[in-house]
Amino acid sequence: MRYQFDFGWLPQYWQLLASGIGITVQLILVGAVFGIALAILCAWVRSEGPRWLRPLVAAYVELIRNTPFLIQLFFIFFGLPSLGLQLGELQAANIAMVVNLGAYGCEIIRAGIQATPRGQFEAGASLAMTRLETFRHVVLVPALQRIWPALSSQVVIVMLGSAVVSQIGAEDLTYAASYIQSRNFRAFETYIASTLIYLALAILLRQAMALLGAAIFPRRLAR
Amino acid sequence: MVEFTLWDILRNLLLATRWTVALSLAAFIGGGLVGLLVLFLRISKARAVRVFAKGYIELFQGTPLLMQLFLAFFGLSLFGVNLPAWLAGGLALILWTAAFLAEIWRGCVEAIHKGQWEASASLGMGRVQQMRHVILPQALRIAIPPTVGFSVQVIKGTALTSIIGFVELTRAGSIVTNATFQPFTVYGLVALIYFALCWPLSKSSQMLERKLNVAHRGH
Numbered sequence: 001m002r003y004q005f006d007f008g009w010l011p012q013y014w015q016l017l018a019s020g021i022g023i024t025v026q027l028i029l030v031g032a033v034f035g036i037a038l039a040i041l042c043a044w045v046r047s048e049g050p051r052w053l054r055p056l057v058a059a060y061v062e063l064i065r066n067t068p069f070l071i072q073l074f075f076i077f078f079g080l081p082s083l084g085l086q087l088g089e090l091q092a093a094n095i096a097m098v099v100n101l102g103a104y105g106c107e108i109i110r111a112g113i114q115a116t117p118r119g120q121f122e123a124g125a126s127l128a129m130t131r132l133e134t135f136r137h138v139v140l141v142p143a144l145q146r147i148w149p150a151l152s153s154q155v156v157i158v159m160l161g162s163a164v165v166s167q168i169g170a171e172d173l174t175y176a177a178s179y180i181q182s183r184n185f186r187a188f189e190t191y192i193a194s195t196l197i198y199l200a201l202a203i204l205l206r207q208a209m210a211l212l213g214a215a216i217f218p219r220r221l222a223r
Numbered sequence: 224m225v226e227f228t229l230w231d232i233l234r235n236l237l238l239a240t241r242w243t244v245a246l247s248l249a250a251f252i253g254g255g256l257v258g259l260l261v262l263f264l265r266i267s268k269a270r271a272v273r274v275f276a277k278g279y280i281e282l283f284q285g286t287p288l289l290m291q292l293f294l295a296f297f298g299l300s301l302f303g304v305n306l307p308a309w310l311a312g313g314l315a316l317i318l319w320t321a322a323f324l325a326e327i328w329r330g331c332v333e334a335i336h337k338g339q340w341e342a343s344a345s346l347g348m349g350r351v352q353q354m355r356h357v358i359l360p361q362a363l364r365i366a367i368p369p370t371v372g373f374s375v376q377v378i379k380g381t382a383l384t385s386i387i388g389f390v391e392l393t394r395a396g397s398i399v400t401n402a403t404f405q406p407f408t409v410y411g412l413v414a415l416i417y418f419a420l421c422w423p424l425s426k427s428s429q430m431l432e433r434k435l436n437v438a439h440r441g442h
Contacts, residue, residue, distance in 0.1 A: 071414050
């Protein structure tokens with residue numbers, strides 16, 4: 001059988017694709033900002049925070065890192081209503097992404113903190129900084145700078161993982177693609193097009209993270 | 224109305240876990256073999272071959288696994304190739320795993336000191352001999368912890384085959400939920416089963432890293 005490629009449906013559905021891209025971008029923006037914030041908080045708890053909290057954070061990190069994102073999403077969306085916590089599709093998707101990136105980011109940032117020489121803590125203390133000030137000004141920023149490439153990759157991975165939120169009905173790019181292919185019966189072309197859009201998004205996101213890194217960390221890291 | 228006990232739910236989930244394990248093993252072994260091939264292409268002397276391997280890795284690492292599954296399952300059928308869900312899922316997972324393993328292993332090969340290549344070249348070894356006798360044995364030691372660590376990603380990746388209709392652990396979870404109306408319990412148990420599969424691998428990866436690293440420091 002000779003198969004004729006046909007991308008003639010593209011103009012007809014561009015609005016749908018665009019709104020799907022919009023949702024995917026929104027998901028990753030919220031996920032990245034709050035996910036990294038949560039990751040920093042967790043990394044702080046695990047290295048400096050109250051001792052009774054450390055095992056709890058460790059358990060959270062291990063649990064999230066060793067279960068599929070899809071199950072985390074299903075648990076939040078289908079499971080939590082049993083506890084009286086009803087969430088919309090987008091809310092559930094956002095929360096799942098923040099929780100997921102928070103756990104992976106925690107381990108990455110913690111590695112950066114561990115790579116910081118102990119002398120830095122002592123130097124901070126000798127300048128009469130409190131522990132929190134030392135963490136915030138002396139330890140955290142160079143630690144983030146060290147692991148920024150790894151953190152950027154993780155953000156891209158979480159963005160690509162977000163494709164499964166279509167399974168709970170969040171209308172992201174994958175949702176738009178599935179909807180379109182059920183109308184035009186052009187599965188191959190539709191999924192090729194959306195795959196290429198994801199690839200472009202991944203490349204753009206990596207660039208954006210690199211630019212952001214250059215803006216936040218203007219100075220080169222002292223070895 | 225049929226009543227389901229916790230044991231009924233758990234038994235059905237554990238039965239489906241077999242398929243998750245089987246698919247993970249197939250993806251990991253198949254992906255390892257294809258990954259080894261991609262690794263050789265990626266570090267080949269011919270530029271065009273290197274670029275091709277790099278493109279392959281970029282493509283599979285830069286796009287969602289779900290899209291790759293859709294292309295294998297819905298896309299290929301348009302060409303008259305009708306694959307059952309387990310085969311399409313396995314195929315996509317193998318290609319996806321190969322891209323990541325090839326990149327992980329490349330890092331390990333490149334971590335081997337350049338002098339090792341030169342030393343083996345000076346003994347008159349060909350490129351394949353150099354790899355087989357000098358580089359790979361050393362790279363293997365560095366490669367084991369991240370490879371074991373990545374197997375966790377493969378197991379988690381198999382969950383996505385539920386979306387194209389392969390009945391493994393996640394799909395079984397959805398089916399059991401539809402029958403019992405207990406999503407909290409069922410997905411909680413599913414998560415725990417995945418955790419039981421993945422956590423030992425994560426832990427052993429960390430332990431291996433420490434162990435092999437200590438040995439390395441002795442040099």
